[in-house]
Amino acid sequence: MGAAPRRLAAIVLLGALCCCCYYTQVSRAESVGYGELEEEWRGEVVQLSWKPRAFHIKGFLSEEECDHIINTSKPQLEESLVVNSDTGKFMKSTVRTSLGAQFGRGFDAVFRRIEKRIASVTMIPVEHQEGTQVLHYVNGQKYDVHYDTFHDTVNSRKENGGQRIVTFLMYLSTPEEGGETVFPFADLKVSGPGWSECALQGFAHKPKRGDAMMFYSLTPDGKVDPASQHGSCPTLKGTKWSATKWIHIYPFGMAPPTPDPNGCEDTNESCAEWAFFDECTKNPGYMLTGCKKSCKTCGPAAAGAQAEHSAGAKEALKTA
Ligand SMILES: *[C@@H]1O[C@H](CO)[C@@H](O)[C@H](O)[C@H]1NC(C)=O
Ligand SMILES: *[C@@H]1O[C@H](CO)[C@@H](O)[C@H](O)[C@H]1NC(C)=O
Numbered sequence: 001m002g003a004a005p006r007r008l009a010a011i012v013l014l015g016a017l018c019c020c021c022y023y024t025q026v027s028r029a030e031s032v033g034y035g036e037l038e039e040e041w042r043g044e045v046v047q048l049s050w051k052p053r054a055f056h057i058k059g060f061l062s063e064e065e066c067d068h069i070i071n072t073s074k075p076q077l078e079e080s081l082v083v084n085s086d087t088g089k090f091m092k093s094t095v096r097t098s099l100g101a102q103f104g105r106g107f108d109a110v111f112r113r114i115e116k117r118i119a120s121v122t123m124i125p126v127e128h129q130e131g132t133q134v135l136h137y138v139n140g141q142k143y144d145v146h147y148d149t150f151h152d153t154v155n156s157r158k159e160n161g162g163q164r165i166v167t168f169l170m171y172l173s174t175p176e177e178g179g180e181t182v183f184p185f186a187d188l189k190v191s192g193p194g195w196s197e198c199a200l201q202g203f204a205h206k207p208k209r210g211d212a213m214m215f216y217s218l219t220p221d222g223k224v225d226p227a228s229q230h231g232s233c234p235t236l237k238g239t240k241w242s243a244t245k246w247i248h249i250y251p252f253g254m255a256p257p258t259p260d261p262n263g264c265e266d267t268n269e270s271c272a273e274w275a276f277f278d279e280c281t282k283n284p285g286y287m288l289t290g291c292k293k294s295c296k297t298c299g300p301a302a303a304g305a306q307a308e309h310s311a312g313a314k315e316a317l318k319t320a
Contacts (some may be wrong), residue, residue, distance in 0.1 A: 007257040021134045034112045034126060037225045041117050049203050051187040052227040054215040057121060061114065061210045066172040068110045069243050073101035073134040104273070105253070107132070118168050118245055122214060127251035128161065134172075135232075137179060137240040142198075142233035145184055148246060149217045159294075160276055161248030163224075164224045168245040171207035176238035180204040181213060198233035207240055218249075264298035266291050 032074050041060075048054040061069075077099060111132060119126045135143070148167045150156045156163045169181060178196040185204035195204060205213050217228040232240070253273025267273070271291035274280075280287045280295035292298050 009082050027213060034106070034116050039113065039117065041120060043121075045121065048205060048213070049183070049186055049188050049215075052183055052215045052217075052225050052230075053219075054183070054186075054203075054205070054213060056205065057209055057212040057214060060117070060121070060212040061170055061172070063210065065110060065114060066209055067135060069132075069170075070172050070241055072103070072108075073136070073241075076101035077136055078108040089261050089274065100133055100246075102131055102133055104131040105129055113171075115245070118247075121212075122166050122168060122247055124247050125251075128248045130161075130246045130248070133176075133244045133246075135240075135242050135244070137175075137232060137242075138238075140178075140234040142234040145182070145229050146230060146233035147217065147224065147229050149228070151224075155276075158250050159272060162250040163250030164246045165218045165249050166214055166216055166247040167228075168212060168247060170212045170243040171209060172241035172243060172246070173207070173239050174209045175207060175235045175240040178236035179314075180233045181230055181238035182233050183215075183227060183230045185229050187227065196233050196236060198231075204233070207242065209284050222249075239318065264293050266293045271295075 006175050043060055044058040046056040046058065048056050103111055105115060105126070115126050115129055115132075118129065137143075144288075150163060154160065178198070180196060181197040182199050182202050182204040184202035188203040190199055190202075190204045194206075199206075215228055215230070217225060219225045232242070253270065253276060267290045268274075271294040274283075274287065275291060275294035280291070280297075287295050288297050
């Protein structure tokens with residue numbers, strides 16, 4: 001419990017004092033963030049490393065928020081999930097085989113509140129965030145070293161949100177041994193007791209329930225940072241639960257509809273996100289009529305472009 005109730009009290013007070021000025025500004029910014037979920041967060045951000053640019057965010061989630069994410073994920077674990085284009089919900093598929101659970105952005109009120117808080121801390125609007133990926137590691141399970149950035153030209157296109165700039169990793173449990181997030185190409189190394197052998201190969205951060213760690217995949221000049229390659233060390237004792245949020249340089253999955261004289265339009269604001277998850281191929285019945293623009297089914301180069309897009313989306317799933 002701890003800090004959460006006090007924090008909420010502060011928010012309510014702030015809301016009551018500021019409601020007039022707040023509401024007059026809403027219309028200007030109504031497409032940015034979740035306006036109804038204003039809150040203040042007064043946690044601590046500690047700089048960890050410059051190569052990569054990594055920061056420790058202490059006390060980011062309350063106990064209840066950690067439990068809520070874990071509870072919501074449990075029934076979906078060990079199933080491969082993709083977006084269903086009729087409901088916008090994630091559902092089983094054979095395409096994705098990673099363990100864990102995926103939640104679309106704005107999944108429920110708790111996720112929305114957390115997404116808004118992530119937006120404040122990262123200083124990047126909610127629209128730039130992907131959904132949330134929850135992972136569960138036990139018995140030596142790990143995530144090998146990888147980049148979070150895309151290395152194909154399709155997924156880093158502006159209409160797909162562009163490149164991923166920041167990864168925001170939330171820790172929902174404290175593993176007893178191992179499970180560190182490790183950066184083998186960082187310019188620092190951890191040492192001393194308490195680290196697993198895997199963590200000692202580079203710079204590492206220990207998961208602690210309720211804390212978060214964010215790191216930039218891009219350097220300030222916009223280039224992919226080789227030091228941002230990272231992995232999850234084997235969880236040797238206890239359980240590791242993490243929730244990951246990838247944040248893009250442009251809004252993700254919300255390309256505004258551009259009226260087209262040839263009727264080449266998306267009829268739903270989620271079309272781009274669904275197309276990103278390859279729904280144009282998997283669910284053509286709805287997608288090829290309702291999401292023509294995102295599925296690129298109009299215009300002379302449509303067929304080729306669509307094939308290219310699907311390949312890119314699959315690559316993105318592997319990267320993710
Ligand atoms: C999570 O699930 C546990 C066990 O069923 C329950 O006791 C707890 O109240 C739940 N917490 C939240 C925040 O959903
Ligand atoms: C878009 O699709 C979602 C999920 O199916 C639905 O809830 C929403 O109302 C749709 N929006 C529009 C404008 O049709």
